[in-house]
Amino acid sequence: MTKTRLPVGQFVARDGIIDLGWGHPDPDLLPVDGIRRASARALDRYGPDALNYGYPAGPGPLIAWLCDRLGEVDARPPTPDGVVVTAGNSQGLDQVATLLTAPGEVVLVESPTYYLALRIFRDHPVELTPVAADHHGLRVDVLADTLSRLRRRGRRVSLLYTVPTFNNPMGVSLGAERRQRLVDLAAEEQITIVEDDVYRELSYDGRAPASLWSLAPPGVVVRLGSFAKSLAPGLRTGYITSDPATTTRIRDSGLLDSGGGISHFAALVVAEFAASGDYARNVERLRAAYRARRDALISALSDRLEGRAHWLPPAGGYFVWLTLPLGQDAAALLPLAESEGTSYVPGANFYTRPSDGHRSLRLAFSRYPEETLTEAVRRLAVAVGGVSD
Amino acid sequence: MTKTRLPVGQFVARDGIIDLGWGHPDPDLLPVDGIRRASARALDRYGPDALNYGYPAGPGPLIAWLCDRLGEVDARPPTPDGVVVTAGNSQGLDQVATLLTAPGEVVLVESPTYYLALRIFRDHPVELTPVAADHHGLRVDVLADTLSRLRRRGRRVSLLYTVPTFNNPMGVSLGAERRQRLVDLAAEEQITIVEDDVYRELSYDGRAPASLWSLAPPGVVVRLGSFAKSLAPGLRTGYITSDPATTTRIRDSGLLDSGGGISHFAALVVAEFAASGDYARNVERLRAAYRARRDALISALSDRLEGRAHWLPPAGGYFVWLTLPLGQDAAALLPLAESEGTSYVPGANFYTRPSDGHRSLRLAFSRYPEETLTEAVRRLAVAVGGVSD
Numbered sequence: 001m002t003k004t005r006l007p008v009g010q011f012v013a014r015d016g017i018i019d020l021g022w023g024h025p026d027p028d029l030l031p032v033d034g035i036r037r038a039s040a041r042a043l044d045r046y047g048p049d050a051l052n053y054g055y056p057a058g059p060g061p062l063i064a065w066l067c068d069r070l071g072e073v074d075a076r077p078p079t080p081d082g083v084v085v086t087a088g089n090s091q092g093l094d095q096v097a098t099l100l101t102a103p104g105e106v107v108l109v110e111s112p113t114y115y116l117a118l119r120i121f122r123d124h125p126v127e128l129t130p131v132a133a134d135h136h137g138l139r140v141d142v143l144a145d146t147l148s149r150l151r152r153r154g155r156r157v158s159l160l161y162t163v164p165t166f167n168n169p170m171g172v173s174l175g176a177e178r179r180q181r182l183v184d185l186a187a188e189e190q191i192t193i194v195e196d197d198v199y200r201e202l203s204y205d206g207r208a209p210a211s212l213w214s215l216a217p218p219g220v221v222v223r224l225g226s227f228a229k230s231l232a233p234g235l236r237t238g239y240i241t242s243d244p245a246t247t248t249r250i251r252d253s254g255l256l257d258s259g260g261g262i263s264h265f266a267a268l269v270v271a272e273f274a275a276s277g278d279y280a281r282n283v284e285r286l287r288a289a290y291r292a293r294r295d296a297l298i299s300a301l302s303d304r305l306e307g308r309a310h311w312l313p314p315a316g317g318y319f320v321w322l323t324l325p326l327g328q329d330a331a332a333l334l335p336l337a338e339s340e341g342t343s344y345v346p347g348a349n350f351y352t353r354p355s356d357g358h359r360s361l362r363l364a365f366s367r368y369p370e371e372t373l374t375e376a377v378r379r380l381a382v383a384v385g386g387v388s389d
Numbered sequence: 390m391t392k393t394r395l396p397v398g399q400f401v402a403r404d405g406i407i408d409l410g411w412g413h414p415d416p417d418l419l420p421v422d423g424i425r426r427a428s429a430r431a432l433d434r435y436g437p438d439a440l441n442y443g444y445p446a447g448p449g450p451l452i453a454w455l456c457d458r459l460g461e462v463d464a465r466p467p468t469p470d471g472v473v474v475t476a477g478n479s480q481g482l483d484q485v486a487t488l489l490t491a492p493g494e495v496v497l498v499e500s501p502t503y504y505l506a507l508r509i510f511r512d513h514p515v516e517l518t519p520v521a522a523d524h525h526g527l528r529v530d531v532l533a534d535t536l537s538r539l540r541r542r543g544r545r546v547s548l549l550y551t552v553p554t555f556n557n558p559m560g561v562s563l564g565a566e567r568r569q570r571l572v573d574l575a576a577e578e579q580i581t582i583v584e585d586d587v588y589r590e591l592s593y594d595g596r597a598p599a600s601l602w603s604l605a606p607p608g609v610v611v612r613l614g615s616f617a618k619s620l621a622p623g624l625r626t627g628y629i630t631s632d633p634a635t636t637t638r639i640r641d642s643g644l645l646d647s648g649g650g651i652s653h654f655a656a657l658v659v660a661e662f663a664a665s666g667d668y669a670r671n672v673e674r675l676r677a678a679y680r681a682r683r684d685a686l687i688s689a690l691s692d693r694l695e696g697r698a699h700w701l702p703p704a705g706g707y708f709v710w711l712t713l714p715l716g717q718d719a720a721a722l723l724p725l726a727e728s729e730g731t732s733y734v735p736g737a738n739f740y741t742r743p744s745d746g747h748r749s750l751r752l753a754f755s756r757y758p759e760e761t762l763t764e765a766v767r768r769l770a771v772a773v774g775g776v777s778d
Contacts, residue, residue, distance in 0.1 A: 006449025006469055008435060008657075010442040010649040027437035035440060035654075039428040046397060048416035051424060051621035053399040060395025080395055087476050087625070090648030094487070103492035103514050119643030125492050125514065232440035234653040236476070254508030259479030260399040264623040265424075265655055268397075 018376040019343045020363040023168065023318050029289055030232050031273075031282050038273035042265070050268050054261030057251040058085020058239070062271035066239060069274070070225075073200055075210030078241040084250045086238040087263045089198050089226040093117060093161075096194055096222055096240070097124040099253055101158045106150055108160040110138050112321075112350030112357055114168040114196065117161055130352045131160070135312055137174030138162050140181045147189050157191050165208050166199035169350045169362035170321040171314025173209050183216035192246075195223040198238075199317035201230035201283050204291035208316060218243035227270055229318070230283050235266040294320070296370035297363065300377035305384060318366040321347075323359050324384060330361040333383055340379040407765040408732045409752040412557065412707050418678055419621050420662075420671050427662035431654070439657050443650025446640040447474020447628070451660035455628060458663070459614075462589055464599030467630040473639045475627040476652040478587050478615040482506060482550075485583055485611055485629070486513040488642055490547045495539055497549040499527050501710075501739030501746055503557040503585065506550055519741045520549070524701055526563030527551050529570045536578050546580050554597050555588035558739045558751035559710040560703025562598050572605035584612040587627075588706035590619035590672050593680035597705060607632035616659055618707070619672050624655040683709070685759035686752065689766035694773060707755040710736075712748050713773065719750040722772055729768040 011024055042050050057063065063083045071077030086092035101107060103125040109118060111130030121128055129150065132142045143160070150157055164174035164182075174182070186193045195212045213223035219242075226238035240250060256262060273279055297320055298313050305311075310323040322344075324330060330346040337343060347360030363380075365373055400413055431439050446452065452472045460466030475481035490496060492514040498507060500519035510517055518539065521531045532549070539546055553563035553571075563571070575582045584601045602612035608631075615627035629639060645651060662668055686709055687702050694700075699712040711733075713719060719735040726732060736749030754762055 006452055007444040008448045008450065009438045010444055024442055027441055030437040030440040032432055032436050032440065036429055036432045039432070040425055043421050043425045043428070047421050048419040049398045049623075051419040051421065051623040052416055053413055053617075053622045055396040055399055059397045061397065063395055087480070087651055088648045090644050091476070091480075091651065093647075094484075094644045098483070098487060098512055116643060116647035119646055121643070123487055123643045228442075228648075232654075233442045233649065234438075234440040236648065236651060236653055236655075254505060254510070254512045255479050255483045257508055258482075258505035259477045259617075259625065260622065262476055262480065262625060264625055265621075265658075266625075269654075 016341050017338060017343050018341060018368060018372055018379070020365070020376055021343045021345045022367055023364045024367050025229065025233065026289070026367050026369070029286060031278065034273055034278045034282065035232065035269060038269045038276065038278070041272040041276070042268040045272070046268055050265055053259070054264030054267070056256035056260055057083065057247065058261045059264065059267050059271060061275070062267045065271060065274045070241070073208060075214035081244045082241055082247050084240045084247045085261060085263060085267050086224070086240055088228055088233070088236045088238045089196065089224045090116070090120060091236070091262065092224045092238050092240050093120050093194065093196070094123070095250060095253065095255065096159070097121055097126070099249060100192060100222070101126045102156070105156045105158040108143070108146065108157060108191070109352060110162040111352060112169055112347065113161065114163055115345070115349045117196065118352060121161070126158070128352050133170065135170070135172055137164055137167065137172055137178060138182065140178050140185060143182070144185060147191070159192050159194050160186065161194045161196065163196040164212055165197055166202060166314060166317030168199070168317065169319050169345070169347070171312050171317055171319045173315060176209065179209065179212055179215055183212055183220055187217055187220045193221045195221050197223050198226045198229055200225065202286060202290055202318070203316040204287060204294060205315045213241055219245065222246060230286065231270065231273065231279065235263070235270060237263045237266050237270050290318070290366060292370055293365040293368070293373055297365045297373045297377065300374040304377050304381035309384065318364050320363045320365060322361050322363055324361070326359070328384070329358045331358065336386060337380055337383040340383045342376040342379040405730050406727060406732050407730060407757060407761055407768070409754070409765055410732045410734045411756055412753045413756050414618065414622065415678070415756050415758070418675060420667065423662055423667045423671065424621065424658060427658045427665065427667070430661040431657040434661065435657055439654055442648070443653030443656070445645035445649055446472065446636065447650045448653065448656050448660060450664070451656045454660060454663045459630070462597060464603035470633045471630055471636050473629045473636045474650060474652060474656050475613070475629055477617055477622070477625045477627045478585065478613045479505070479509060480625070480651065481613045481627055481629050482509050482583065482585070483512070484639060484642065484644065485548070486510055486515070488638060489581060489611070490515050491545070494545045494547040497532070497535065497546060497580070498741060499551040500741060501558055501736065502550065503552055504734070504738045506585065507741060510550070515547070517741050522556070522559065524559070524561055526553055526556065526561055526567055527571065529567050529574060532571070533574060536580070548581050548583050549575065550583045550585065552585040553601055554586055555591060555703060555706030557588070557706065558708050558734070558736070560701050560706055560708045562704060565598065568598065568601055568604055572601055572609055576606055576609045582610045584610050586612050587615045587618055589614065591675060591679055591707070592705040593676055593683060594704045602630055608634065611635060619675065620659065620662065620668065624652070624659060626652045626655050626659050679707070679755060681759055682754040682757070682762055686754045686762045686766065689763040693766050693770035698773065707753050709752045709754060711750050711752055713750070715748070717773070718747045720747065725775055726769055726772040729772045731765040731768040
């Protein structure tokens, strides 16, 4: 065997640092035993069908279960012909960028937004234009102005990318009234909303809001969902819900026509995990664990930074968005925070223009238990205090 | 649960038809028990690391093993930093098309070629230009002429897609001399060869030829490999070998940066299957089974169609390329063949210009045992005879 030691996972641990930069689940919350049982059951039930080329839209049993589940955790369920299984949200987004944009078109991105979505779009020949969000989510009035301005310049806008529910990086959700105005505007202007809905299951204070997909007429929203946050990212299984014309375009793409279902075996493992009831139990367990972590983080921020920094308490998801005292810069603060033993992602990373967001930063509370989060905030406060003194 | 019956697999069985159209493995040759054991072992060994975000280039243990294996079945091994794990060859090809082409560039495709690769490229804003292949593989002289012609017209050529080893659809392999001339020409003309090497392990008459990747200077060839044919397509795990600059570009893409390793759990299952020795034993078993099937198909063709049709006996892979008697058309023959109870893919499907290849057809011998293949040829010969009478 080759002797080089090569990594297995993506996370890079750094000695002495509680790293709130990573939007990863806590390894201790990943259901290893349940997946071991589900893998064996998938192979028992489907035999060679679990290992041969899969149905391009994804295995039927997962799609059927997913329609039922979304009927419970969203305002309405999709029909099976409106679902395509992906190899996770990133792959779904990459394929949407490939199939639903043309070179030179404008893709609008909520700003701030998930910074790695920006990187996925930048691998495609489109131009990114930001649309401002505030503490209540995307500003639909700014979107309307942006669309008018682009039309006057003769630009074609293909997509708007947004994370309206338990947003990454801000944690907030778009309000009900803005949701309806957003889908109405998109329908009127004939742009497609790409709704990144990956945090829906992680709701800590009651039901997640109705998805944009559930509120919109057919053909307006492509919703990306995933089992990365609600189950296990390493299974690389997610899904798209949209109108059947769009899901058929994706299912009939060269990629899925050639290779069949893009996460076939793993998707059948997810289907078995779900059918056993383990999925619903796992989500309950995650909600309880992450709710306690969110509460611990917010409580520590109140204890340590009240009156100096500002933050938004999230009702779900992984993240708290923190705004530093006036005059501080999150990128400049980072080395100080790391020398105190904690880390985060500076706010500027979430903007298409690096001049924006310099006072803000994103803290992920998903990866560490409460006492570790409390300690991380203590260290962060020392760094913040050290600068502002 | 939703009551609709949705498919699990991609294959569609048709009553009474022995369908040699599908390039799929025989379900009876898929190692269900071995994968059940490998799944359990992957979860035992890696625990939550098997389920969290994976290293973007793919899990280290699989990459290390793969370097060793390619050292055995190819002329030289890659180094670990020259490997990226994919979610199968189709996903690898899709990502290569996204990252290594620009809008309006020309992608050259061997002609005939794998028809679903054409569909993957057509989902990207590139122009496909065919380069003729004959019974000894790609014609390098025609490639040189094509490149000159395109240069004179001011066109930029980014990639050449070819299946030089146990070709799909022709079954033949590019000869040693043409291989060297091809990589020399590509290096000189600064085009990237995308070498689809998916059939390498399925060699029935001795070692597979040295890959183009192994013969070329760094940066000239991107080789796509897969576990679809040598193990199980439903695991959706493949790999790219190239120079570290190219594999780094792929590893650092938005897609892999965001989602981590794109087939993480399945790739660790493959790594466990491989480490146990099951992979090497499985490949031996597949070679013996498919060799017997190839022999049965060729023997039946000799018995039934000698002197009327022509065909190329392949030294590996899944396919036999058959040329019908003069005046016959494979697309026109298809309904007759199906009414006799067999099917195939007409040759025109493998060309960018549908006017080409009308006398030829592709027979896959991978999915059925010998006696079924013999019966399929009997039925085909009735159809062929019926037309030529």
